[in-house]
Amino acid sequence: MNATPIRPGSNEHEELARLLPQPAERDLPSDRHRQLQEFVMNHIQQDLRQGTRNPRRSPRRLAYLTSAVAAVAVAAVAVGTGTFGGAGTSVTSGGGASTEPAPASASGRQILLAAATSAEKLPLDTRAYWYVKIVSTGSRNGESWLEETWTARDGRTWSRGSYQNPAAESASPPAFPEGKSDDKLIEVPQPSPFSLGGAKVTIEQLQAAPIEPTSLKAWIANLVRNSNIRTSAGKLTDAQQRQHVFEGLVSLVSLLPAPPSVRAAALRVIASYPNVTSLGPVDGGRGLLISFHPEESPARLVIDPQTGQLRRTNVLIPTFGGTLSNDGGTFAITAEWTNTLPQ
Structure with missing residues (x-):
């Protein structure tokens, strides 16, 4: 110079x-x-x-x-x-968009807050069908399965699935001669509404959910409190209601058709919980440990930092109701809007 x-x-x-x-x-x-x-x-x-x-x-x-x-x-x-990428500083690309929402050493809370910032910048999707694919592998009994659903904005739902069960295949005669189910697309006769922490909700309700974190949490709590969710012991206790609210928040960033602003609010609420721990960068995003139930081991989740969407987990919250599922395997999740309904 x-x-x-x-x-x-x-x-x-x-x-x-x-x-x-x-x-x-x-x-x-x-x-x-x-x-x-x-x-x-x-x-x-x-x-x-x-x-x-x-x-x-x-x-x-x-x-x-x-x-x-x-x-x-x-x-x-x-x-x-912001062109230098030191600790806590976003690294920017030529277009000004953050290429890495959180540093590699970020805490669980920082990862969720960074993912929320990325999610709320995404445009509102207006396509026709909410598509969910779940692939389960590595269960304790060796079973693997794939399930896909397409839900139109008016609630109509189509589904197809296939699974492999070593015990059924080795039976004589085998329960599934082809080694898997028929994998046919069917329209669900009476579509069920989505499940949010056990409470029934429609696409319209999810699209209109509050986008302020405190209000969103209160809205889910009200749905759970006023629903008819019961266990074998009867109505939910206060502690169980709080647990269902937490599960509902996780559902909003995994399987439910929540708009980006609602997903961002859910991520911010989850970040406020004390039981979120970072596992660092992993294949598919950022790994997190989250405790769903105090008496059980924390669940392992993988969050996509660019969309705020959950991509992989060892604990599954059913989309259309049911109980929390953990079969010892891994559930890979694809959840997105599409205009394509398979023939």
């Missing part, structure tokens, strides 16, 4: 100050620019005073300081625009 020479007898303060770029509000606020300029110039003046006591080194020192001023100015602009 060629430094601009400073003429003997000139005002060094003015000559060096002019090397700093003018403040641009979109890159660095003017007050930050002023603070940076004062900081740099104070150090330059101290160095100049030292240079007076040793004049033979002044030209080299001033040339070095000239380069340093320019380097500090460039660094300041880089920090202002």
